[in-house]
Amino acid sequence: MSGSSYDEAQKLKKNLKKWEADFISEHDRKPKKEDIDAAPQNIQDTYKDYNKLKRQIQERLDKKTSSQSSEKDHSEEQHDQNQNISNHSTPGSKEGETNRDKSFEEEKQINANTCENEPDVWSREFDKKKNEVNKTTGIGQTNSTGKKSNQYLQKLSSKLFDGSKKMGNARPTYRRSEPVVVRKELKSNNGREKKTDIYDHPITEENFKIKNELFEKAASFVNKKQIPTDYDSDHVIYHDKFKVKPKTNLSQFSQSFCDNDLNESGNTGQVEKSSNQAWDEVDHMTPFADESDKYSSNDVSEDPVFVGKSPKKLDSVKNFNKKNEQSSDSNIEHDDFVPDHDEPMDVDDKSNSANVRRVKKPVSRMKKKSIPENTENQEMNKEDTMQLSSNMFNFDAPDDDVPIIPKHGKRKADDSTDGPSKKRKIKVVEEENKDSVEGANDDEKPKAKKSYAPARNKASSSASSENFVRLNMKIKTYKRKGKKGMTGPQMRRFQWKQKMKSRSKSYGDKCFKCGQEGHWANKCKGQGKAKEEIDDKPPVLEENFPTLKQATMMAKGVKMDVQENKRKATVKKSEETEDNQEEKEEEDFDDLDVEAGVVRNTREQLDTPPPMEPFFTLEESQSQDIPESVRKGLKMFGYERFRHGQEKAVLRILSGKSTMVILSTGGGKSLTYQLPAVLYAEKSTCFTLVISPLVSLMEDQITGLPPGVKGACLHTNMTKAQRESVMESVKEGNVHFLLVSPEAIAGGTMSALTSAANLPPISFVCIDEAHCLSEWSHNFRPSYLRLTKVLRERFGVKCFLGLTATATLSTAADVAKHLGIDDIEEAVVRGPPVPKNLFLSVSRDENRDESLIGLLQGDRFSNCESIILYCTRRDTTERLATLIRTSLQDQKGENWTGDRTKRKVQICYYILPEGRLPFAIDKDFKSSC
Numbered sequence: 001m002s003g004s005s006y007d008e009a010q011k012l013k014k015n016l017k018k019w020e021a022d023f024i025s026e027h028d029r030k031p032k033k034e035d036i037d038a039a040p041q042n043i044q045d046t047y048k049d050y051n052k053l054k055r056q057i058q059e060r061l062d063k064k065t066s067s068q069s070s071e072k073d074h075s076e077e078q079h080d081q082n083q084n085i086s087n088h089s090t091p092g093s094k095e096g097e098t099n100r101d102k103s104f105e106e107e108k109q110i111n112a113n114t115c116e117n118e119p120d121v122w123s124r125e126f127d128k129k130k131n132e133v134n135k136t137t138g139i140g141q142t143n144s145t146g147k148k149s150n151q152y153l154q155k156l157s158s159k160l161f162d163g164s165k166k167m168g169n170a171r172p173t174y175r176r177s178e179p180v181v182v183r184k185e186l187k188s189n190n191g192r193e194k195k196t197d198i199y200d201h202p203i204t205e206e207n208f209k210i211k212n213e214l215f216e217k218a219a220s221f222v223n224k225k226q227i228p229t230d231y232d233s234d235h236v237i238y239h240d241k242f243k244v245k246p247k248t249n250l251s252q253f254s255q256s257f258c259d260n261d262l263n264e265s266g267n268t269g270q271v272e273k274s275s276n277q278a279w280d281e282v283d284h285m286t287p288f289a290d291e292s293d294k295y296s297s298n299d300v301s302e303d304p305v306f307v308g309k310s311p312k313k314l315d316s317v318k319n320f321n322k323k324n325e326q327s328s329d330s331n332i333e334h335d336d337f338v339p340d341h342d343e344p345m346d347v348d349d350k351s352n353s354a355n356v357r358r359v360k361k362p363v364s365r366m367k368k369k370s371i372p373e374n375t376e377n378q379e380m381n382k383e384d385t386m387q388l389s390s391n392m393f394n395f396d397a398p399d400d401d402v403p404i405i406p407k408h409g410k411r412k413a414d415d416s417t418d419g420p421s422k423k424r425k426i427k428v429v430e431e432e433n434k435d436s437v438e439g440a441n442d443d444e445k446p447k448a449k450k451s452y453a454p455a456r457n458k459a460s461s462s463a464s465s466e467n468f469v470r471l472n473m474k475i476k477t478y479k480r481k482g483k484k485g486m487t488g489p490q491m492r493r494f495q496w497k498q499k500m501k502s503r504s505k506s507y508g509d510k511c512f513k514c515g516q517e518g519h520w521a522n523k524c525k526g527q528g529k530a531k532e533e534i535d536d537k538p539p540v541l542e543e544n545f546p547t548l549k550q551a552t553m554m555a556k557g558v559k560m561d562v563q564e565n566k567r568k569a570t571v572k573k574s575e576e577t578e579d580n581q582e583e584k585e586e587e588d589f590d591d592l593d594v595e596a597g598v599v600r601n602t603r604e605q606l607d608t609p610p611p612m613e614p615f616f617t618l619e620e621s622q623s624q625d626i627p628e629s630v631r632k633g634l635k636m637f638g639y640e641r642f643r644h645g646q647e648k649a650v651l652r653i654l655s656g657k658s659t660m661v662i663l664s665t666g667g668g669k670s671l672t673y674q675l676p677a678v679l680y681a682e683k684s685t686c687f688t689l690v691i692s693p694l695v696s697l698m699e700d701q702i703t704g705l706p707p708g709v710k711g712a713c714l715h716t717n718m719t720k721a722q723r724e725s726v727m728e729s730v731k732e733g734n735v736h737f738l739l740v741s742p743e744a745i746a747g748g749t750m751s752a753l754t755s756a757a758n759l760p761p762i763s764f765v766c767i768d769e770a771h772c773l774s775e776w777s778h779n780f781r782p783s784y785l786r787l788t789k790v791l792r793e794r795f796g797v798k799c800f801l802g803l804t805a806t807a808t809l810s811t812a813a814d815v816a817k818h819l820g821i822d823d824i825e826e827a828v829v830r831g832p833p834v835p836k837n838l839f840l841s842v843s844r845d846e847n848r849d850e851s852l853i854g855l856l857q858g859d860r861f862s863n864c865e866s867i868i869l870y871c872t873r874r875d876t877t878e879r880l881a882t883l884i885r886t887s888l889q890d891q892k893g894e895n896w897t898g899d900r901t902k903r904k905v906q907i908c909y910y911i912l913p914e915g916r917l918p919f920a921i922d923k924d925f926k927s928s929c
């Protein structure tokens with residue numbers, strides 16, 4: 001056929017199909033010819049065009065068929081048949097469909113002849129009902145050999161049809177002559193054993209050949225699950241007509257088409273499918289569509305053989321699915337359901353057929369109920385049947401209550417495996433139905449029983465599913481402990497007595513110290529057996545206590561025999577001399593460290609830099625008056641000569657000797673570290689580290705430095721960038737001395753200078769306010785305790801300079817020990833205790849307040865611009881301030897001491913240690929003096 005005509009026809013068909021679908025969705029029925037006439041003009045034109053194209057295609061096919069026909073006298077009949085077939089075929093029918101068996105055509109025409117005339121959406125050319133099917137010769141004419149079977153089937157069909165007419169639901173009669181023939185031949189072709197001899201009618205060789213080819217082609221379609229281009233729908237139709245069922249899918253398709261065929265006949269009524277479905281099934285040849293239940297339902301509902309089954313066969317309705325499936329497996333369908341027409345048909349075909357057909361679709365879509373076997377009541381009346389059907393397909397009932405009907409020809413395995421369970425479910429349904437039938441007159445009771453009884457049974461069963469959860473609805477009750485009527489305090493007291501009673505049983509009423517009765521341990525006088533035992537114990541000697549080192553090791557988890565160690569220590573003590581004892585203890589301590597796994601940081605392990613070489617030796621400094629370099633340095637600071645103690649201190653530091661300088665405030669202590677720092681830095685790349693306790697003191701040391709002296713400080717008040725800038729300057733050797741706090745050195749991991757790595761060598765370390773090393777630091781600056789140790793071990797410093805203004809001899813000795821000064825007499829530089837510009841006097845006046853006012857108004861202090869009064873107590877300071885403010889007012893009435901701009905008198909208190917002079921005063925006031 002022409003590809004363009006075919007494509008055009010397909011295109012028009014799609015449009016019409018769409019319109020029909022819309023029509024059905026809108027009117028809930030299939031469009032009729034009147035609807036088409038009332039349709040829009042474009043739809044009518046489309047129908048006309050499509051019919052025209054279809055006619056053209058069919059004419060071409062007919063011509064080709066006529067030319068290929070060998071028998072001339074048979075060509076006319078064949079033409080009519082082909083035309084009839086084309087009316088049933090889809091718009092997509094293809095070439096080659098004319099080569100079909102004559103008997104197939106006859107069978108199709110017979111089926112078509114049974115359909116009532118009904119106006120359809122198609123034209124008369126495509127309406128098979130308008131064809132002259134009566135021209136066909138019938139089954140007996142086409143095949144004389146199958147006459148016997150044809151007669152039987154005709155009789156069967158007429159009988160069934162009559163039964164349907166009695167019910168007012170006449171259906172087309174099916175003929176079953178040719179399927180027998182084909183089935184027989186297929187059996188022979190497959191080499192299977194014949195089961196029945198009833199339909200054993202030979203066919204012609206030509207028919208067999210054609211049919212066999214058709215079957216193989218259809219089977220190949222099933223396997224490929226796709227529609228070949230040369231697929232012949234009519235051939236498949238004939239397969240279905242003859243119940244040649246090559247596996248389920250093909251049968252499924254065939255049955256679907258059969259339904260469509262029936263729809264067009266208009267006799268099926270209740271099971272009419274929409275034309276849209278017909279399009280899908282016919283045009284697209286969808287034998288593989290997922291409508292497995294469709295076939296099964298059709299088998300049950302539409303098969304007139306099933307509907308008109310005899311009671312004998314109805315007894316085996318419960319096995320219908322299984323049998324039907326068996327027939328499917330053997331490629332032969334309905335072997336077991338071919339009725340024995342000799343048996344009486346006692347079952348009310350009308351009711352049975354009507355009910356079964358009515359529920360066809362719901363059964364296929366929902367969980368199906370099995371058909372109850374009511375063998376005892378074979379002659380059930382119509383009402384019972386209706387009641388049975390309503391119970392079977394009561395879709396309002398819970399799903400759990402609905403037994404599942406096995407699918408026909410699809411679930412053989414499931415049926416076989418679930419046979420017992422299905423039987424059980426069927427039995428339940430039978431009971432349900434029985435109840436329903438018995439209580440048919442009761443409208444409410446059967447329904448309630450049917451709806452909830454299975455759920456209750458399931459919930460109460462031990463094998464209930466997870467949908468049923470048993471709730472523990474027991475009511476909790478609380479019972480008070482103790483005796484009845486006992487209150488809470490009484491209960492607690494009772495419990496306490498019980499507890500003490502149990503204790504007394506374990507300890508008894510005896511003193512746990514002496515073991516005697518009559519008293520407790522707190523009143524035990526120690527007289528008794530237990531006391532004697534205690535006294536007999538060896539006293540704890542002091543030697544039994546571990547030493548501090550041993551306690552340290554024991555705290556670290558090192559097991560030690562204290563007695564043994566003590567004995568060894570005693571032996572060593574007696575044997576070794578006093579000079580060697582300290583060295584030995586250190587060795588023992590080292591041994592303990594090794595034993596305890598303590599790794600001490602040694603200088604080598606910390607990569608400590610080597611100590612700085614001295615600027616010159618002490619002998620060289622002492623050989624001459626003042627070294628020229630020192631003299632030049634002094635001049636750089638703007639001084640012509642040293643003050644007292646400055647020279648000695650500077651020369652010792654330049655010689656690498658640790659020194660302690662004790663000079664009064666303003667005595668010139670700063671020069672003693674600044675000058676050596678500059679000289680060291682000029683000689684080699686190094687810097688001097690200055691430890692200062694206060695930030696204000698640091699900044700005071702930095703400000704006012706002479707040109708050429710590079711000093712920097714590093715403290716927490718600086719920003720990170722500033723600190724990094726200072727450290728960078730130190731690393732580059734641009735700083736002669738660096739002032740830091742003691743925490744910056746010995747503050748742990750957070751210290752600014754954790755190591756000397758990447759830093760130039762440290763020439764020496766100056767510790768300002770060095771007395772803090774001895775007495776003050778113990779209270780408020782713990783970092784001073786380990787300052788010199790860290791400097792020695794981490795920075796390799798050997799030369800220290802201690803500066804202080806107040807230090808007694810004992811303090812100086814203690815500080816000198818920290819600094820590693822051995823020769824205190826030489827290393828400690830002392831200046832005059834009182835500066836030359838200070839005058840000390842003592843007043844012994846009884847009225848000290850009056851003497852003070854007189855002294856301030858006297859000639860000695862009248863010329864002083866500023867006066868500082870030191871007091872030892874705060875209340876004394878406040879009292880004196882009030883006294884002076886009221887007593888020393890000027891003539892103008894102004895508060896003499898209240899005017900801070902004049903700063904005549906500043907009263908402050910300073911709590912001094914006993915017998916000591918203050919070493920610091922208010923900086924602001926001092927600067928204003």
Ligand SMILES: Nc1ncnc2c1ncn2[C@@H]1O[C@H](COP(=O)(O)OP(=O)(O)OP(=O)(O)O)[C@@H](O)[C@H]1O
Nearest residue numbers: 639641642643663664665666667668669670671805
């Ligand atoms: N050799 C010197 N010749 C002249 N003046 C000096 C000399 N040494 C220091 N001075 C001056 O003495 C004053 C005090 O000096 P410096 O500040 O060093 O004393 P100080 O002992 O450090 O005081 P403080 O204990 O308050 O720190 C400074 O103004 C300084 O210029």
